Amino acid sequence: MKSPESTRSCTVKRVTCWLTPKLTSRSSGGAARKSGAPYCSLGEESMGNSVVVTVAIVAVLVVLVSLAAIDSRMLPASPWLRSGLTSLICAATGAAAWLVLAPFVGIQATGDLFFPIAGLAGVAAFLATLPVRGVGTGILTTLIFGLAWSALVFVPTAIFALGTLGSAALGLVPVDHGGSLAVNVAGGSAALGVLLANGPQAARPRPATIRVGVGVIAVVALSIGWIAWLATAELAFDEVAVQIVVNGVFGAVGGIAGWLAVQRIRHQSTTLSAVS
Numbered sequence: 001m002k003s004p005e006s007t008r009s010c011t012v013k014r015v016t017c018w019l020t021p022k023l024t025s026r027s028s029g030g031a032a033r034k035s036g037a038p039y040c041s042l043g044e045e046s047m048g049n050s051v052v053v054t055v056a057i058v059a060v061l062v063v064l065v066s067l068a069a070i071d072s073r074m075l076p077a078s079p080w081l082r083s084g085l086t087s088l089i090c091a092a093t094g095a096a097a098w099l100v101l102a103p104f105v106g107i108q109a110t111g112d113l114f115f116p117i118a119g120l121a122g123v124a125a126f127l128a129t130l131p132v133r134g135v136g137t138g139i140l141t142t143l144i145f146g147l148a149w150s151a152l153v154f155v156p157t158a159i160f161a162l163g164t165l166g167s168a169a170l171g172l173v174p175v176d177h178g179g180s181l182a183v184n185v186a187g188g189s190a191a192l193g194v195l196l197a198n199g200p201q202a203a204r205p206r207p208a209t210i211r212v213g214v215g216v217i218a219v220v221a222l223s224i225g226w227i228a229w230l231a232t233a234e235l236a237f238d239e240v241a242v243q244i245v246v247n248g249v250f251g252a253v254g255g256i257a258g259w260l261a262v263q264r265i266r267h268q269s270t271t272l273s274a275v276s
Contacts, residue, residue, distance in 0.1 A: 049235070052237065053115065053116060055228065055232045056229060057116050059225045059229040060120055060123060062228075063226050063229060066218045066225060067222060068126065069214055070210070070218045070222065072084075072087075072208050076134070076207065076208065090126050090133070090143065090146050091126040093125045094121035094123070094128075094154060095119065095122040096150075097147055098118045098121035098155055099118050101155045102114065102155060102158075102159065113235070120179045120182070121154055123183055124183040125150050127188070128149045128154075128186075128190040129149075130191060132145050132146075154183075161181045161182055178233045179229075179233070219256070227244075227245055230245075231244045231248070
């Protein structure tokens with residue numbers, strides 16, 4: 001195993017790095033790496049950075065729009081346009097927090113992923129503010145919560161998980177899960193905290209509804225967008241990206257199957273209307 005110092009010198013040049021103890025990997029430049037060396041997805045010499053980064057940004061935006069459509073049924077009933085714009089404004093709090101605060105620790109902490117992670121911050125802020133909006137909280141309070149949560153939770157978590165500060169501080173190579181820790185775990189924890197603080201007996205506004213067709217299209221778009229983000233977060237179109245896509249497809253299919261099972265148990269129905 002390489003020393004933390006040599007690992008850090010690698011992660012500065014190549015954004016997504018993790019240890020592969022028993023595998024022989026190839027970087028996007030084609031040079032084979034020995035077993036136990038850190039696998040690095042993209043070097044400074046690699047071509048097509050801008051294309052991959054652009055695809056990553058588009059993929060994250062697709063994820064955000066899809067989630068806004070799917071999760072609208074968790075919000076109080078309101079005109080579709082108003083609900084959508086509010087969702088985008090809430091997402092903007094996360095992106096703003098990242099764009100303002102992350103440069104203070106150095107843009108090189110995340111390299112080419114800096115702007116895609118800004119979109120990911122928007123996704124996280126949207127998810128974190130969902131329960132706040134769901135109980136009928138005003139827009140100003142919701143935006144303050146989104147900004148505070150993004151600044152205090154998302155930004156440091158994303159820098160540690162997706163950047164190089166983890167290896168610098170603890171002598172560990174950051175393991176990139178496509179932002180799962182910063183978005184799903186941290187965002188879900190924020191949502192759980194709000195729900196627990198609000199209490200189960202609190203009156204909730206009448207929820208919005210979503211058309212079955214819109215829900216199905218949004219689920220498909222969400223799956224495609226998230227898989228595309230996972231692949232492009234590796235910042236290279238290589239054999240590892242193919243493995244990520246395959247794993248992502250199986251994960252999406254498994255997640256849908258699991259949700260259908262839950263719906264069957266809770267509602268004795270697996271129709272499209274019950275699922276969406």
